[in-house]
Amino acid sequence: MAEMDTSSGGGHKKGPGVKKSKKLSTRVDLTPMVDLGFLLITFFIFTTTMSQPTAMKLFLPKDTDKPEEQNKVKASGALTIMLGKKDGVFYYEGELLPDGSNFKYTNFKDIRTEIINKKKATNPEDFVVVIKPGPEATYKNTVDMLDEMTINDVKRYAMVDIFPTELDLMAATEKNAGVQ
Amino acid sequence: MPKVKLPRKSTSVDMTAMCDVAFLLLSFFILTTKFKPADELAVVTPKSVSTKAVDAKNVVQVTMDKEGKVFFSLGDESESEKQDIIDMIDQSKTLGLSAQEKASFARTGSYVGVPFTMLKSFLQLTPDQLKKYKAPGIPIDTANNELVIWMNAATRAFANKKMSLLVKGDNNAKYPSFKGVIDAFKKNEIFKFSMITDPEGVPEGTALATKRESGAKEE
Numbered sequence: 001m002a003e004m005d006t007s008s009g010g011g012h013k014k015g016p017g018v019k020k021s022k023k024l025s026t027r028v029d030l031t032p033m034v035d036l037g038f039l040l041i042t043f044f045i046f047t048t049t050m051s052q053p054t055a056m057k058l059f060l061p062k063d064t065d066k067p068e069e070q071n072k073v074k075a076s077g078a079l080t081i082m083l084g085k086k087d088g089v090f091y092y093e094g095e096l097l098p099d100g101s102n103f104k105y106t107n108f109k110d111i112r113t114e115i116i117n118k119k120k121a122t123n124p125e126d127f128v129v130v131i132k133p134g135p136e137a138t139y140k141n142t143v144d145m146l147d148e149m150t151i152n153d154v155k156r157y158a159m160v161d162i163f164p165t166e167l168d169l170m171a172a173t174e175k176n177a178g179v180q
Numbered sequence: 181m182p183k184v185k186l187p188r189k190s191t192s193v194d195m196t197a198m199c200d201v202a203f204l205l206l207s208f209f210i211l212t213t214k215f216k217p218a219d220e221l222a223v224v225t226p227k228s229v230s231t232k233a234v235d236a237k238n239v240v241q242v243t244m245d246k247e248g249k250v251f252f253s254l255g256d257e258s259e260s261e262k263q264d265i266i267d268m269i270d271q272s273k274t275l276g277l278s279a280q281e282k283a284s285f286a287r288t289g290s291y292v293g294v295p296f297t298m299l300k301s302f303l304q305l306t307p308d309q310l311k312k313y314k315a316p317g318i319p320i321d322t323a324n325n326e327l328v329i330w331m332n333a334a335t336r337a338f339a340n341k342k343m344s345l346l347v348k349g350d351n352n353a354k355y356p357s358f359k360g361v362i363d364a365f366k367k368n369e370i371f372k373f374s375m376i377t378d379p380e381g382v383p384e385g386t387a388l389a390t391k392r393e394s395g396a397k398e399e
Contacts, residue, residue: 030195037202044209055346055374056230083355112386133355139244140351142358143226143375151229153387161359 056146077126079118081111082162083145084170085136088177093118105173108144115152129154132162134170222246223350227380229388234376235344240334242327243291244349248357249317252330253291255344262286264337269329275300295319295326320360327364335368345373 075095082090089111091104106114119127129149133142142159149157162170223245239255254262266285270277273296281303284290293315294302305313319326334343347361365373382389 030199034195034199034202037199037206041202041206041209044206044213048209048213055232055234056228056377057232057372057374112383116387133358135354135356137355138351139349139353139355139358140226142355143228143349143377147228147230147380151383151386151388153391 056143056150077122078128078130079115080130080132080166081145082166082170083131083133083137083141084174085134087138087141088174089145090166090170090173105177108141108148111145112148112152115148115154119152119154124155127154127156129157131157131159132166133159134162134167223348224352225348225377226351228375228377229380229382230377232374234346234374237344238338238341239344239346240331240338241346241348242361244347244353244357244361245317246350246352247317248353249293249315250320250327250357250361251291251293251315252318252327254334256289259286261334261337262290265330265333268333268336269296269299272329272333277303292330293317296329320357320364322360322363325360325364325367327361328367331364331368331370335370345370346376347373348376 076093078094080092084090087108089106089108091106091111091114115129131142131145131149133145146157146159148154223243236255238258238261240258241253241255243251243253245251254265263282263286266277266282269275270282275296277300281300284303285292292299292302295316295318298316302313302315318330345365347358349358365371382392
């Protein structure tokens with residue numbers, strides 16, 4: 001134990017004929033202070049290294065109107081995901097049917113199972129995810145969805161504008177679901 | 181029982197030296213932590229599972245706060261580029277900026293969050309006034325996307341260097357602001373950029389988790 005000996009022996013020995021010594025030990029145990037010191041050190045080491053934020057790369061496709069340059073996407077292999085308000089997620093597989101029957105509504109947790117299922121069911125060459133954030137979608141929703149692409153190892157994905165028909169469908173579903 | 185008792189030696193170790201070393205190391209680390217200059221804009225970035233560190237050289241940063249206002253800033257070490265950019269903007273928009281206003285743009289930690297019409301008065305603000313100033317943000321609507329011009333100036337200033345373009349958005353910024361930023365990039369033929377995020381653990385059992393465990397290279 002650490003000691004700072006300032007007394008003259010501490011007075012533990014009982015000599016013959018001596019009354020009970022009332023000298024109190026002045027030894028200070030410094031172990032807790034050393035513990036604290038190292039705790040603070042580890043704290044500072046970690047905060048210096050951890051204060052660097054990480055970056056997420058995003059590649060955008062060229063905006064061309066030439067059809068031959070646009071990547072050919074097989075409609076059946078596409079999963080379109082739309083981001084609505086209050087963290088709502090809408091999706092449909094392949095092409096949007098005229099009666100909107102394949103337009104589904106879910107949340108961020110369940111979309112992952114959907115992506116995994118669609119990925120398993122589709123030829124990797126044809127599988128593509130199209131992300132269409134709506135006007136009420138937050139930046140967090142967009143980044144989370146892009147993150148889902150990395151988490152589920154989706155090789156091809158694109159972020160495009162939402163169509164007016166989809167926007168209407170989204171608004172209608174939100175109203176039915178009672179989202180403000 | 182042995183008759184001879186082994187002489188007992190003290191087993192207590194003097195910890196004073198250890199204490200000294202601990203505090204020396206502590207002072208070293210306290211002094212070497214560089215505190216970031218207090219972010220003039222409060223931005224809470226979203227989390228992502230990306231593990232790539234932010235490239236800190238030749239940084240051009242576009243920030244979106246929670247109301248969707250867009251701000252443009254550069255890394256502190258890019259002083260000459262800042263000077264070039266403000267000269268280009270001054271010339272193309274004939275704002276008539278004085279040398280002092282240009283210097284105010286070129287100083288460390290500066291950012292732009294106003295339309296060109298307000299730029300001159302914005303650059304005249306002192307750092308204290310700047311803290312209290314509520315900037316309207318650079319306009320990014322489709323009709324008038326001024327970020328295009330700022331990005332144009334930045335690309336020209338960093339013409340022969342690799343520019344590290346970062347987007348720092350708040351969680352609550354709405355998609356239209358982000359779209360405005362992306363459009364500004366596309367108009368300048370910029371298709372690659374990074375988004376600053378907080379680190380997040382990879383969910384278990386997903387494709388990415390298995391990929392990382394197997395040590396495959398991530399692009």
